[in-house]
Amino acid sequence: MLRLHGHELSGNSAKVRLLLDLLGVPYEWVRVDLMKGEHKQPPFLALNPFGQVPVLEEGASVLSDAQAILYYLAARQGDGQWLPVDPYEQAKVVRWLSTAAGEVRQGPENARLFHRFGVKSLSIEHAQEKSSFILGQLDRHLSDRQWLELERPTIADIAVFPYIALAGEGGIDLTPYPNVLAWIRRIQALPGYAPIAGLDAELSL
Ligand SMILES: N[C@@H](CCC(=O)N[C@@H](CS)C(=O)NCC(=O)O)C(=O)O
Incomplete structure (x- = not known):
């Protein structure tokens, strides 16, 4: 398990x-009390010395x-559905994993940390500037496609989705980005999608 x-x-x-929900893979949820x-x-640092969630354990x-x-998780499925096997296609997907950890983190993720969690050491101006950049790029990219790559949902979409969809909690307005909003709704309509705290209420406005 x-x-x-x-x-x-x-x-x-x-x-x-x-x-995990989209794959229908069962798992045990272990809540780590970040506030405390x-x-x-x-005990947690023994799992991840960086002191960050998430951590996944599978046996040893x-x-x-x-x-x-x-x-x-996608590679372990072995069917190439969420992570393609072809090296060129795989690199296309990995590019968005990098974007999630780069531009998306520097933009909407940090704006949310500033406003939702009071991390005032961050520059909100910098986060807003980065958010405008990546949201503009995503909106253009999604103007002639349904998914970030390969005309199907992959882990590229999953990696980028939460902090883009949660941008409102960082004071970032998504209405100027209709293609991004349509993409968010497509992800929410995927079979197995389960609501994410703070996100679905905001988007139903
Ligand atoms: N590069 C890591 C970053 C993980 C991360 O920043 N996790 C946050 C919660 S979303 C956390 O644990 N923050 C606590 C800390 O950094 O002290 C990832 O992509 O998973």
């Missing part, structure tokens, strides 16, 4: 939950980092 250590307000944990600093205590195997876990 897979064990996923995470927190319900963590968008990085949400990425992994989402893929459980992720900085020795322990993986951290949402993108790495998405890669593992």
Whole structure:
């Protein structure tokens, strides 16, 4: 049985939950109390010395980092559906895993940390500038396609989705990006999709 250590307000944990739900893979949810600093205590640090969720355990195997876990779960399926086997196609998908950890983190993820969690050491101006950049890029990219790559949902979409969809919690308005909004709704309509805290209420406005 897979064990996923995470927190319900963590968008990085949400990425992994989402893929597991879409795959229909059963797992045990282990809540890490981030507000009480459980992720900085020795038992959790033994799993991930970075002190961050998510962490996935499968027997003696322990993986951290949402993108790495998405890669593992999709590759482990072995059918090429969520992660293509062809190296060129695979690289196209991996590019978006990088974007999730780069531009999306620097933009909407940090804006949400600033507004939703009061991390005032971050520059909100920088996060807003990065958000405009990546949302503009995504909106253009999605103007003539349904999914980020390969004309089907892949882990590229899963990695980018939560923090883009949660942008409103960081004070970022998604209405100027209709193609992004349509893509969010397509993901929410996938069979197996389960609501993510803070996200579905916001989008139903
Ligand atoms: N690169 C990691 C970042 C994970 C991350 O930042 N997790 C946050 C929750 S969404 C966390 O645990 N923050 C606590 C901390 O960094 O101290 C990933 O993509 O999973």
